[in-house]
Amino acid sequence: MLPWFQDRFPLYLAPMAGITDTTFRQLCKGYGADVMVSEFVSSEGIFRKNERTMEYLDFEESERPLGIQLFGGDPEHLAEAAKIVLDWKRPDFLDINFGCPVNKVVSKNGGSSILRDCPLLARIAGAIVKAVTPHPVTAKIRIGWSADTINATTTARILEDCGIQAVAVHGRTKEQGYSGEADWNVIAQVAEAVRIPVIGNGDIVTAHDVEHRKSTTRIAGIMIGRTAMQHPWVFREIRHYIDTGTHLAPPSLAEIWAHIRRHCAMEIARQKLQPRGLEAPGTAELHAMQSMRTQLMSYSRGMSGARQLREKFAHVASLAQLDDIAAENIAQHPSDSHLAAA
Numbered sequence: 001m002l003p004w005f006q007d008r009f010p011l012y013l014a015p016m017a018g019i020t021d022t023t024f025r026q027l028c029k030g031y032g033a034d035v036m037v038s039e040f041v042s043s044e045g046i047f048r049k050n051e052r053t054m055e056y057l058d059f060e061e062s063e064r065p066l067g068i069q070l071f072g073g074d075p076e077h078l079a080e081a082a083k084i085v086l087d088w089k090r091p092d093f094l095d096i097n098f099g100c101p102v103n104k105v106v107s108k109n110g111g112s113s114i115l116r117d118c119p120l121l122a123r124i125a126g127a128i129v130k131a132v133t134p135h136p137v138t139a140k141i142r143i144g145w146s147a148d149t150i151n152a153t154t155t156a157r158i159l160e161d162c163g164i165q166a167v168a169v170h171g172r173t174k175e176q177g178y179s180g181e182a183d184w185n186v187i188a189q190v191a192e193a194v195r196i197p198v199i200g201n202g203d204i205v206t207a208h209d210v211e212h213r214k215s216t217t218r219i220a221g222i223m224i225g226r227t228a229m230q231h232p233w234v235f236r237e238i239r240h241y242i243d244t245g246t247h248l249a250p251p252s253l254a255e256i257w258a259h260i261r262r263h264c265a266m267e268i269a270r271q272k273l274q275p276r277g278l279e280a281p282g283t284a285e286l287h288a289m290q291s292m293r294t295q296l297m298s299y300s301r302g303m304s305g306a307r308q309l310r311e312k313f314a315h316v317a318s319l320a321q322l323d324d325i326a327a328e329n330i331a332q333h334p335s336d337s338h339l340a341a342a
């Protein structure tokens with residue numbers, strides 16, 4: 001049994017390409033997320049050792065336990081890539097992506113396309129497990145390719161038989177993308193069907209949602225994606241609710257701004273360390289603030305004055321500008337000391 005399932009019901013931060021980089025993961029860990037998974041990296045990117053891939057593999061010791069997620073369609077390549085990643089980075093586990101619905105990935109026989117090909121699924125899982133044993137390997141699946149071909153109990157059983165040690169189930173089909181609702185009945189069936197821990201994933205917004213899924217299914221942990229993107233402090237609220245049965249007050253507007261500033265400052269500090277010719281004064285800061293814009297848009301959702309904030313975030317280029325935006329927003333909403341965190 002993976003150690004993080006032994007004494008608690010772990011809260012996983014879902015892997016999200018372009019979002020859950022090392023900076024964001026450190027922040028979530030600070031709020032009480034228990035387990036991290038990297039953004040997905042391709043076996044081919046690892047062979048080429050390209051700069052972006054190396055950045056995706058970056059993590060701090062404080063993020064452990066952390067898994068690096070691989071995707072690809074070739075069992076031998078994935079097995080080789082898994083060995084290389086293990087050798088370079090020593091993550092706590094490797095995770096295989098069988099859920100990505102993006103065409104670029106699916107058309108190369110990766111991600112969720114493998115859900116339609118159980119023999120290939122078994123070959124990939126088997127090859128990676130064999131290559132890195134005794135190091136743990138986990139997997140992330142969707143419930144199937146389409147509404148007519150839901151097969152998550154079958155794929156989860158195959159993965160278990162191949163030596164996969166935990167499986168995260170996103171309760172949507174590939175065809176759904178991110179639309180519709182996650183089907184928690186299927187997640188519940190998977191949790192009944194296998195002995196390995198099942199991590200439920202899809203549409204968790206509040207601490208109450210977690211408690212509800214935890215008490216009505218046999219899942220061993222929960223994984224949170226888009227809610228964490230907007231409210232990374234949701235992990236603190238969930239852990240508090242699980243531990244005490246009471247709700248934590250949501251953060252004040254000033255606390256939210258302090259969080260946003262900290263996130264930007266950490267990202268600037270990280271960019272300054274990147275070997276990418278960002279040495280000229282202000283270059284790393286500009287680069288970091290540009291790369292933060294999508295995340296800033298996520299933070300703005302649910303904040304008072306969101307539309308105005310989005311317009312400003314689209315152009316923000318420095319920490320000083322962010323401070324001005326924050327001061328103005330706080331001044332405009334003095335009574336907004338508490339925002340709904342969900």
Ligand SMILES: Cc1cc2nc3c(=O)[nH]c(=O)nc-3n(C[C@H](O)[C@H](O)[C@H](O)COP(=O)(O)O)c2cc1C
Nearest residue numbers: 014015016017039040140170202203204224225226
């Ligand atoms: C922007 C974005 C990027 C994602 N990237 C990945 C990824 O790299 N690997 C993966 O397994 N899932 C990825 N996902 C899926 C999430 O991990 C998760 O399964 C999905 O968002 C459903 O959970 P949620 O309802 O809590 O958001 C991504 C989702 C989003 C929104």
